[in-house]
Amino acid sequence: xxxxxxxxxxxxxxxxxxxxxxxxxxxxxxxxxxxxxxxxxxxxxxxxxxxxxxxxxxxxxxxxxxxxxxxxxxxxxxxxxxxxxxxxxxxxxxxxxxxxxxxxxxxxxxxxxxxxxxxxxxxxxxxxxxxxxxxxxxxxxxxxxxxxxxxxxxxxxxxxxxxxxxxxxxxxxxxxxxxxxxxxxxxxxxxxxxxxxxxxxxxxxxxxxxxxxxxxxxxxxxxxxxxxxxxxxxxxxxxxxxxxxxxxxxxxxxxxxxxxxxxxxxxxxxxxxxxxxxxxxxxxxxxxxxxxxxxxxxxxxxxxxxxxxxxxxxxxxxxxxxxxxxx
Amino acid sequence: xxxxxxxxxxxxxxxxxxxxxxxxxxxxxxxxxxxxxxxxxxxxxxxxxxxxxxxxxxxxxxxxxxxxxxxxxxxxxxxxxxxxxxxxxxxxxxxxxxxxxxxxxxxxxxxxxxxxxxxxxxxxxxxxxxxxxxxxxxxxxxxxxxxxxxxxxxxxxxxxxxxxxxxxxxxxxxxxxxxxxxxxxxxxxxxxxxxxxxxxxxxxxxxxxxxxxxxxxxxxxxxxxxxxxxxxxxxxxxxxxxxxxxxxxxxxxxxxxxxxxxxxxxxxxxxxxxxxxxxxxxxxxxxxxxxxxxxxxxxxxxxxxxxxxxxxxxxxxxxxxxxxxxx
Numbered sequence: 001x002x003x004x005x006x007x008x009x010x011x012x013x014x015x016x017x018x019x020x021x022x023x024x025x026x027x028x029x030x031x032x033x034x035x036x037x038x039x040x041x042x043x044x045x046x047x048x049x050x051x052x053x054x055x056x057x058x059x060x061x062x063x064x065x066x067x068x069x070x071x072x073x074x075x076x077x078x079x080x081x082x083x084x085x086x087x088x089x090x091x092x093x094x095x096x097x098x099x100x101x102x103x104x105x106x107x108x109x110x111x112x113x114x115x116x117x118x119x120x121x122x123x124x125x126x127x128x129x130x131x132x133x134x135x136x137x138x139x140x141x142x143x144x145x146x147x148x149x150x151x152x153x154x155x156x157x158x159x160x161x162x163x164x165x166x167x168x169x170x171x172x173x174x175x176x177x178x179x180x181x182x183x184x185x186x187x188x189x190x191x192x193x194x195x196x197x198x199x200x201x202x203x204x205x206x207x208x209x210x211x212x213x214x215x216x217x218x219x220x221x222x223x224x225x226x227x228x229x230x231x232x233x234x235x236x237x238x239x240x241x242x243x244x245x246x247x248x249x250x251x252x253x254x255x256x257x258x259x260x261x262x263x264x265x266x267x268x269x270x271x272x273x274x275x276x277x278x279x280x281x282x283x284x285x286x287x288x289x290x291x292x293x294x295x296x297x298x299x300x301x302x303x304x305x306x307x308x309x310x311x312x313x314x315x316x317x318x319x320x321x322x323x324x325x326x327x
Numbered sequence: 328x329x330x331x332x333x334x335x336x337x338x339x340x341x342x343x344x345x346x347x348x349x350x351x352x353x354x355x356x357x358x359x360x361x362x363x364x365x366x367x368x369x370x371x372x373x374x375x376x377x378x379x380x381x382x383x384x385x386x387x388x389x390x391x392x393x394x395x396x397x398x399x400x401x402x403x404x405x406x407x408x409x410x411x412x413x414x415x416x417x418x419x420x421x422x423x424x425x426x427x428x429x430x431x432x433x434x435x436x437x438x439x440x441x442x443x444x445x446x447x448x449x450x451x452x453x454x455x456x457x458x459x460x461x462x463x464x465x466x467x468x469x470x471x472x473x474x475x476x477x478x479x480x481x482x483x484x485x486x487x488x489x490x491x492x493x494x495x496x497x498x499x500x501x502x503x504x505x506x507x508x509x510x511x512x513x514x515x516x517x518x519x520x521x522x523x524x525x526x527x528x529x530x531x532x533x534x535x536x537x538x539x540x541x542x543x544x545x546x547x548x549x550x551x552x553x554x555x556x557x558x559x560x561x562x563x564x565x566x567x568x569x570x571x572x573x574x575x576x577x578x579x580x581x582x583x584x585x586x587x588x589x590x591x592x593x594x595x596x597x598x599x600x601x602x603x604x605x606x607x608x609x610x611x612x613x614x615x616x617x618x619x620x621x622x623x624x625x626x627x628x629x630x631x632x633x634x635x636x637x638x639x640x641x642x643x644x645x646x647x648x649x650x651x652x653x654x
Contacts, residue, residue, distance in 0.1 A: 097431060097432075100427070100431050100525070101428065104424060104427050105424075124527065124528075148477075149476040149477055149479075149526075150475075150476055150477055150529065152476075152528065152529070153528040153529045180528070194527070195527070195528050196525065196526065196527050196528075196532070197526050198427070198523065198524070198525055199476075199479070199523065199524050199526070200451065200521070200522070200523050201451075201479065201480040201483060201507070201522050201523075201647065202477065202479070202480050202646050202647055203647060205523070319529050320528065320529055
């Protein structure tokens with residue numbers, strides 16, 4: 001329950017912005033000892049917060065752990081390809097656009113583009129992705145798998161499993177996957193994944209996996225229209241997380257899964273994916289470009305295609321759709 | 328046989344570069360009347376050549392018809408989409424690279440990139456494409472067909488038919504297609520086509536068709552190693568051609584074929600394609616990434632895949648290969 005105290009501590013500071021709070025005031029507000037407060041203050045410092053302490057006045061947060069750097073990501077990264085080349089940008093239109101250019105210009109497999117801010121972040125089907133400065137992970141990863149074109153969407157599912165594993169490793173949260181590309185916590189969207197590709201006729205040149213992971217946003221950082229449907233790790237667990245640690249973990253898990261995939265195909269990934277999937281066995285509505293299919297989500301095929309059984313018992317194979325839980 | 332005189336006339340000028348040739352000298356060399364020489368000189372002028380005529384000295388070519396402009400291409404272009412937006416560049420690394428960026432940035436369907444020179448022109452599989460200034464057509468066309476990913480290579484075949492039709496319309500030559508993407512005249516490569524695509528998971532965002540058409544090169548314009556295997560329209564017919572007229576014709580034919588394809592599928596294109604194909608019925612060697620298959624080329628499937636029957640009677644389906652005529 002350490003994180004409970006930390007959450008309340010951060011809430012106290014954020015409710016009294018720019019004011020000094022004494023150890024006693026904090027202890028009283030939170031309902032714990034002054035020693036506990038002192039211990040958590042030290043932990044915040046370790047995590048990159050800058051706190052000012054003035055005798056007889058108390059503590060004030062001067063700076064939250066904001067920026068990520070390529071060096072910081074590399075520190076302790078033990079992957080073979082992923083992240084061996086990192087393009088760190090302060091602000092870009094979208095990391096996908098930057099990665100597309102790098103991919104076309106023959107950048108090496110595993111090249112990663114990370115930006116602190118996207119001014120034109122996008123999700124699937126040209127939907128806007130809200131990606132403000134210093135709060136989330138806006139990242140694109142270039143892969144060059146030698147697989148047939150129609151298998152490329154499987155990489156979305158692989159990336160989703162990697163993000164879930166990273167979140168499970170570094171937080172106390174339990175993310176779930178909504179086919180094909182959303183990762184939810186407590187029913188709210190925490191991560192979106194966008195898989196794009198460049199090909200020469202029938203041969204993949206590059207697959208560009210983009211991900212937006214909401215990490216340190218507070219609820220009020222989201223536009224009002226997103227507050228009901230979006231969330232961040234910080235909102236859910238009440239602590240701030242090191243974004244570079246999460247990036248490292250995502251890259252590590254993704255590389256491991258990618259190697260398994262290249263060697264053994266999609267089947268081992270499918271097992272993992274289904275274990276995290278929110279919709280399997282539930283009644284869902286799948287909106288495709290041409291129609292809406294309602295029925296029970298049976299799972300995904302060995303190729304990653306969603307199978308739905310409608311009310312008449314007919315099985316539908318869904319390659320691309322928006323999914324809505326009907327319950 | 329008008330073009331025969333014109334060819335000899337241009338040869339005479341090019342063999343005596345920067346010298347004045349009198350009407351009489353030209354008539355004697357070519358073996359025609361001075362009136363015929365005069366008539367052809369006027370025709371060259373109409374085609375964009377600048378000729379200087381000095382009394383008692385004769386004629387000299389000052390400038391060949393060199394540059395193309397977006398306006399010139401547009402003049403008389405009656406397409407609905409193709410070429411309605413033209414990006415004309417003097418020199419680029421490759422028109423494909425420029426078109427990739429435009430395509431990713433949502434440029435409209437039918438956008439065309441034309442450059443006078445490519446410093447890094449490429450063919451299939453990263454092969455260099457020699458594209459010197461003012462001599463050929465280096466062009467990329469952005470399409471946005473709503474077709475499944477695996478059908479994208481069909482657009483290479485559609486583009487090849489369009490180029491053949493344009494050449495047939497504007498020249499006296501008979502081009503032939505070598506599967507999948509070469510257009511030959513008298514067995515030498517006159518045009519190469521490179522089809523690339525960008526997709527979001529399983530949906531095509533854009534198909535970018537690049538073509539290099541050798542138009543006005545003289546034999547000595549090609550590097551020595553290419554002189555045996557490459558050719559240009561000018562070399563084959565002995566006249567210079569208006570590159571903008573060819574571009575217009577290619578765009579017009581391509582749009583017509585593309586509309587047929589979108590409406591009726593690949594089958595009508597397949598019939599046309601096979602009528603121009605050099606290899607059908609012949610013994611060929613197909614080098615794929617993994618092996619070499621020798622046998623009789625039977626044709627292409629309704630999907631555009633090459634069918635080869637090997638010596639044991641087994642049928643092979645070739646999605647991607649280099650083809651060599653065995654005879």
